[in-house]
Amino acid sequence: MTTTSPSELSEAYIALGANLGDREATLMQAISELQKHPEIEVLRCSNLYETDPVGYLDQPCFVNMAVAVRTSLDPEALLAFMLDIELRLGRERTIRFGPRTVDLDLLWAGGRVLDTPLLTLPHPRMMERAFVLIPLADIVPEGEPSGLFERIHNALDNLDGKEGVRFWKTCNWHSASALSES
Numbered sequence: 001m002t003t004t005s006p007s008e009l010s011e012a013y014i015a016l017g018a019n020l021g022d023r024e025a026t027l028m029q030a031i032s033e034l035q036k037h038p039e040i041e042v043l044r045c046s047n048l049y050e051t052d053p054v055g056y057l058d059q060p061c062f063v064n065m066a067v068a069v070r071t072s073l074d075p076e077a078l079l080a081f082m083l084d085i086e087l088r089l090g091r092e093r094t095i096r097f098g099p100r101t102v103d104l105d106l107l108w109a110g111g112r113v114l115d116t117p118l119l120t121l122p123h124p125r126m127m128e129r130a131f132v133l134i135p136l137a138d139i140v141p142e143g144e145p146s147g148l149f150e151r152i153h154n155a156l157d158n159l160d161g162k163e164g165v166r167f168w169k170t171c172n173w174h175s176a177s178a179l180s181e182s
């Protein structure tokens, strides 16, 4: 059983990145695919940032962003759906940290801590990545009940690499999805 009762609906945060093909279109498509799931509601989208590659340098710049979702799926089922979206949008796994049409990482799910062969929560590298934290800071409200706001802002205070993350554009997902449905 992959669902929880309605009273256990929780907010989760997902990082998205793309550096092959039409990066913005693919990111908007990924968000639309999330929203199409009957147990996922996309609540907020960050701005889009163009970012220098980290980890494997010989590849194009990424566009990175983050979304907040409300879901009754458990984190494993949410991740499985995210990996399926990646596959449908042409993700191929060749080089570690290498180029991809789209990447979806589950960052945070109500402060839950998990370490299974398939899923680690919080995402183990999120607090050291400016390309994750800067978009995430756009959409995590002060007072977020599991303490994520303070964690992000403490990490950002001491983080290297922020100059490699440049505001690119605002997210037009709502207007883009309204247009594609009309």
Ligand SMILES: Nc1ncnc2c1ncn2[C@@H]1O[C@H](COP(=O)(O)O)[C@@H](O)[C@H]1O
Residues within 6 Å of the ligand: 079, 103, 104, 105, 106, 107, 117, 118, 119, 120, 121, 122, 123, 124
């Ligand atoms: N928190 C996580 N978010 C995404 N993927 C995760 C997480 N914890 C473990 N994984 C596993 O990592 C790979 C996907 O790696 P990417 O290169 O980031 O796509 C997948 O096997 C997940 O089960």
Ligand SMILES: Nc1nc2c(c(=O)[nH]1)N=C(COP(=O)(O)OP(=O)(O)O)CN2
Residues within 6 Å of the ligand: 016, 017, 018, 051, 052, 053, 054, 055, 056, 062, 064, 096, 097, 098, 103, 105, 125, 131
């Ligand atoms: N600017 C930028 N650089 C990156 C990006 C990214 O989104 N933006 N993703 C990476 C992470 O790759 P991967 O998801 O394969 O690794 P992970 O399992 O550590 O998240 C590696 N480097």
